[in-house]
Amino acid sequence: MARYYSHRSNLKQVAWLYIRLAPPYIRASRDLRRLESISLSPAFAGFDELLRGLAHIRAFGMEKRYQNSFYAKVDKFQSFDHCYWLVNCWLRWRYDCLGSVIVLLSTLFALWMKVRDGSTAIVIVQAGVFAEASRQLVRVAAQLELDFNSVERVIEYLDIPQEAPAIIEDHRPPAFWPSNSGKLVVENLSVKYAPALPAVLRNLSFSIEPSEKIGVVGRTGSGKSTLAMSLLRIIEPVGGRIIIDGIDISTIGLEDLRKRITIVSQDVSLFSGTLRSNLDPMEEHSPEECTEVMKRCHLDSVIVHKENDRNALLNMPVNQGSLSGGERQLVALSRAILRGTNVIIMDEATSQIDAQLDENIQKTIREELGGAIVITIAHRLKTIIDYDRILVLDDGEIAEFGTPKELLNKDGGVFKEMKTESDSDFSGEDDETHSVIGTLPPLPITFSTSLATTTNVLTSSILYLSTETRNGK
Ligand SMILES: Nc1ncnc2c1ncn2[C@@H]1O[C@H](COP(=O)(O)OP(=O)(O)OP(=O)(O)O)[C@@H](O)[C@H]1O
Ligand SMILES: [Mg+2]
Incomplete structure (x- = not known):
């Protein structure tokens, strides 16, 4: 009986050791895994940078520097990874020892109890299985805790403020909205990028008549792009409202809004595919229509040198890097004209196109989008000088709004000053260049x-x- 009790106390000690070893292992492996994933991201980011900037790195002869910095990042990751596996070995060795003690004690106990050979074999095998299972249990517990980190992150993402719904069934605009007889009215619009930041647009109020062409100018950072983004509700206003053709845009779904308004931005993104799939991704228009629009936007004459056969132009493979900045802008303009919406916003859409072509494009816009409201943001005053009206923004407020003629005749007006500055910049640049060249x-x-x-x-x-x-x- 005494021996039975000594066996029980031995088993208790082994069980205590099992429990004692698990928490430090779980803590260490969890932290090491965390460090491992933290150190892996810079290694991937560095490799990505390396691939993107390979040409520049080679041009400046910086291969060694980038290679060393990449090796340093990989070394750091490897050091945590190595420690993680060492910690695993630490646990395995101890649990193996404890497992051997369990097997030994079980064997001795079986012999002492004089159980039959077959039963002894079962006890020994089961003791081994128990030792292995207990090690796995600790490993899985540690892994589970790590996996809950991911759950923590998912919960974090679930709490991120969401965009408004894509479609609000009870408030769907009619199919013809916005019609070419609808006004665009902005009432007391105020926009902030974050609650703690100052307002970028302050109490903006103006109205655009149907089919009017409006130019928006202003100094850098005056809020022109913010106004364009507000019209598409990419940023939700903190005050005021925008009414397009009688509908307050904050009451309809984002998909309904963004499908009916076209924006052409300065940074044009192209999909990898053909020119056709970029112009008309949903294949809603015939190839003839696409070709016609390309011709009107002077796109075919610009890139025809890349593809000798004009008919094959639509099937020309393109991707983000295969066209120049100006050509990409022409594709975006063609895309906008092809969509044929009645409200079009162009944010520096022709900034990379040469002045002569820009003039032709403006002519096309007037012809093709005659019935649409066009809001063009431009730094080059020549682009918008013959628009119906010009909106001058200054530090988030309307400084002036009127026809170009009115604004140019206004003494001390901001637009007049900008025009004078841009004119003198051109002539000043020329004179300066001449004087430098002369010496x-x-x-x-x-x-x-x-x-x-x-x-x-x-x-x-x-x-x-x-x-x-x-x-x-
Ligand atoms: N994502 C953002 N977060 C915080 N502030 C921003 C953000 N984007 C723009 N801003 C700020 O809002 C103001 C207006 O920016 P916006 O891009 O509308 O100017 P802009 O008139 O279009 O200038 P540019 O002529 O250079 O294009 C700037 O002061 C800018 O710093
Ligand atoms: Mg801008």
């Missing part, structure tokens, strides 16, 4: 190998050649 030394003939000298020589050569050209030599 330049003749083309040097000795070339130094140092980078600084080479740069100077190249600059001088270019300026020298332009002087010669200007002088008609």
Whole structure:
């Protein structure tokens, strides 16, 4: 009986050791796993940067630096990973020892109780299985705790403020909305990017008549793009409302709103596919219509050199990097004209297109979108100078709103000042360039190998050649 009690106390001690070893392992493995995932993200981000900027890295001869920094990130990750597996080995070794003690004690107990051979074998095998299962139990408990970290993150994302619903069944606009006889009215619009930040647009009120073409100008940061985004409810206003063709846009679903209004932004995104799939992703228009719009937007004449066969132009493969900035803007404009909505917003949509082509595009906009409200944000005043009215924003407020003629005749007006500045910038630039060119030394003939000298020589050569050209030599 005494031996039976000694066995029981031995088993208790082993069980206590089992319980004693688990918590430190769980804590250590959880923290190491966390550190591992934290250190893995910079390694991936670094690799991504490396791939994107490979050309620049090679151009500046920085391969070694980037390679070393990538190795450092991988080393850091590996150090945590290595420690994690060491901690696993730590636990395995201890649990294996404890498992052996359990098997030994069970064997001794079976022999002492004089149980039959078959039963002894079962006891020994089951003791081994118990030892392995208890180790797995601790490992799974640690893993479970780690997985709950992910649940924590999912819950965090569930709490993120959501956009308004895509469709509000009770408030769907009619199919013809916005019609070409509807006004766009902005009443006391105030917009903030965050509750703690100051308002970017303050009490803006104006009204746009049906089919009016409005130019929006203002200094950098005056809130032009914010106004465009508010019209699409990309940012929800903190005060005021926008009424398009009689419907307050805050009462309808976002999908209904964004499908009926077109925005052409400065940074045009293209899908990987063909020119056609970019112009008309839903295939709602015929190839003939697409070709016609491309012609009107001068897109075919610009990129025809890439594809000799004009008919094959629609099937020309394109992706984000295969067209120039200006060509991408032309694709976006064609896309906007093809959609044929009655409200179109263009945020610096022709900023990368040359002045002559911009003029032609403006002509096309007037012809093609004659019945639509067009709001064009532009830095180049020439783009919007013949629009119906010009809205001048200054620090989130309306500084002026009127026809270009009215604004240009207004003494001390902001638009008049901007026009004068832009005119003098052009002429000033020219004069300055001439004066610099006039004082330049003749083309040097000795070339130094140092980078600084080479740069100077190249600059001088270019300026020298332009002087010669200007002088008609
Ligand atoms: N995501 C944002 N979070 C916080 N503030 C922002 C954000 N985007 C813009 N702003 C701020 O809002 C103000 C207006 O920005 P907005 O982009 O509308 O100017 P803009 O008139 O379009 O300028 P630009 O002529 O340079 O395009 C700026 O002061 C800007 O710093
Ligand atoms: Mg902007």
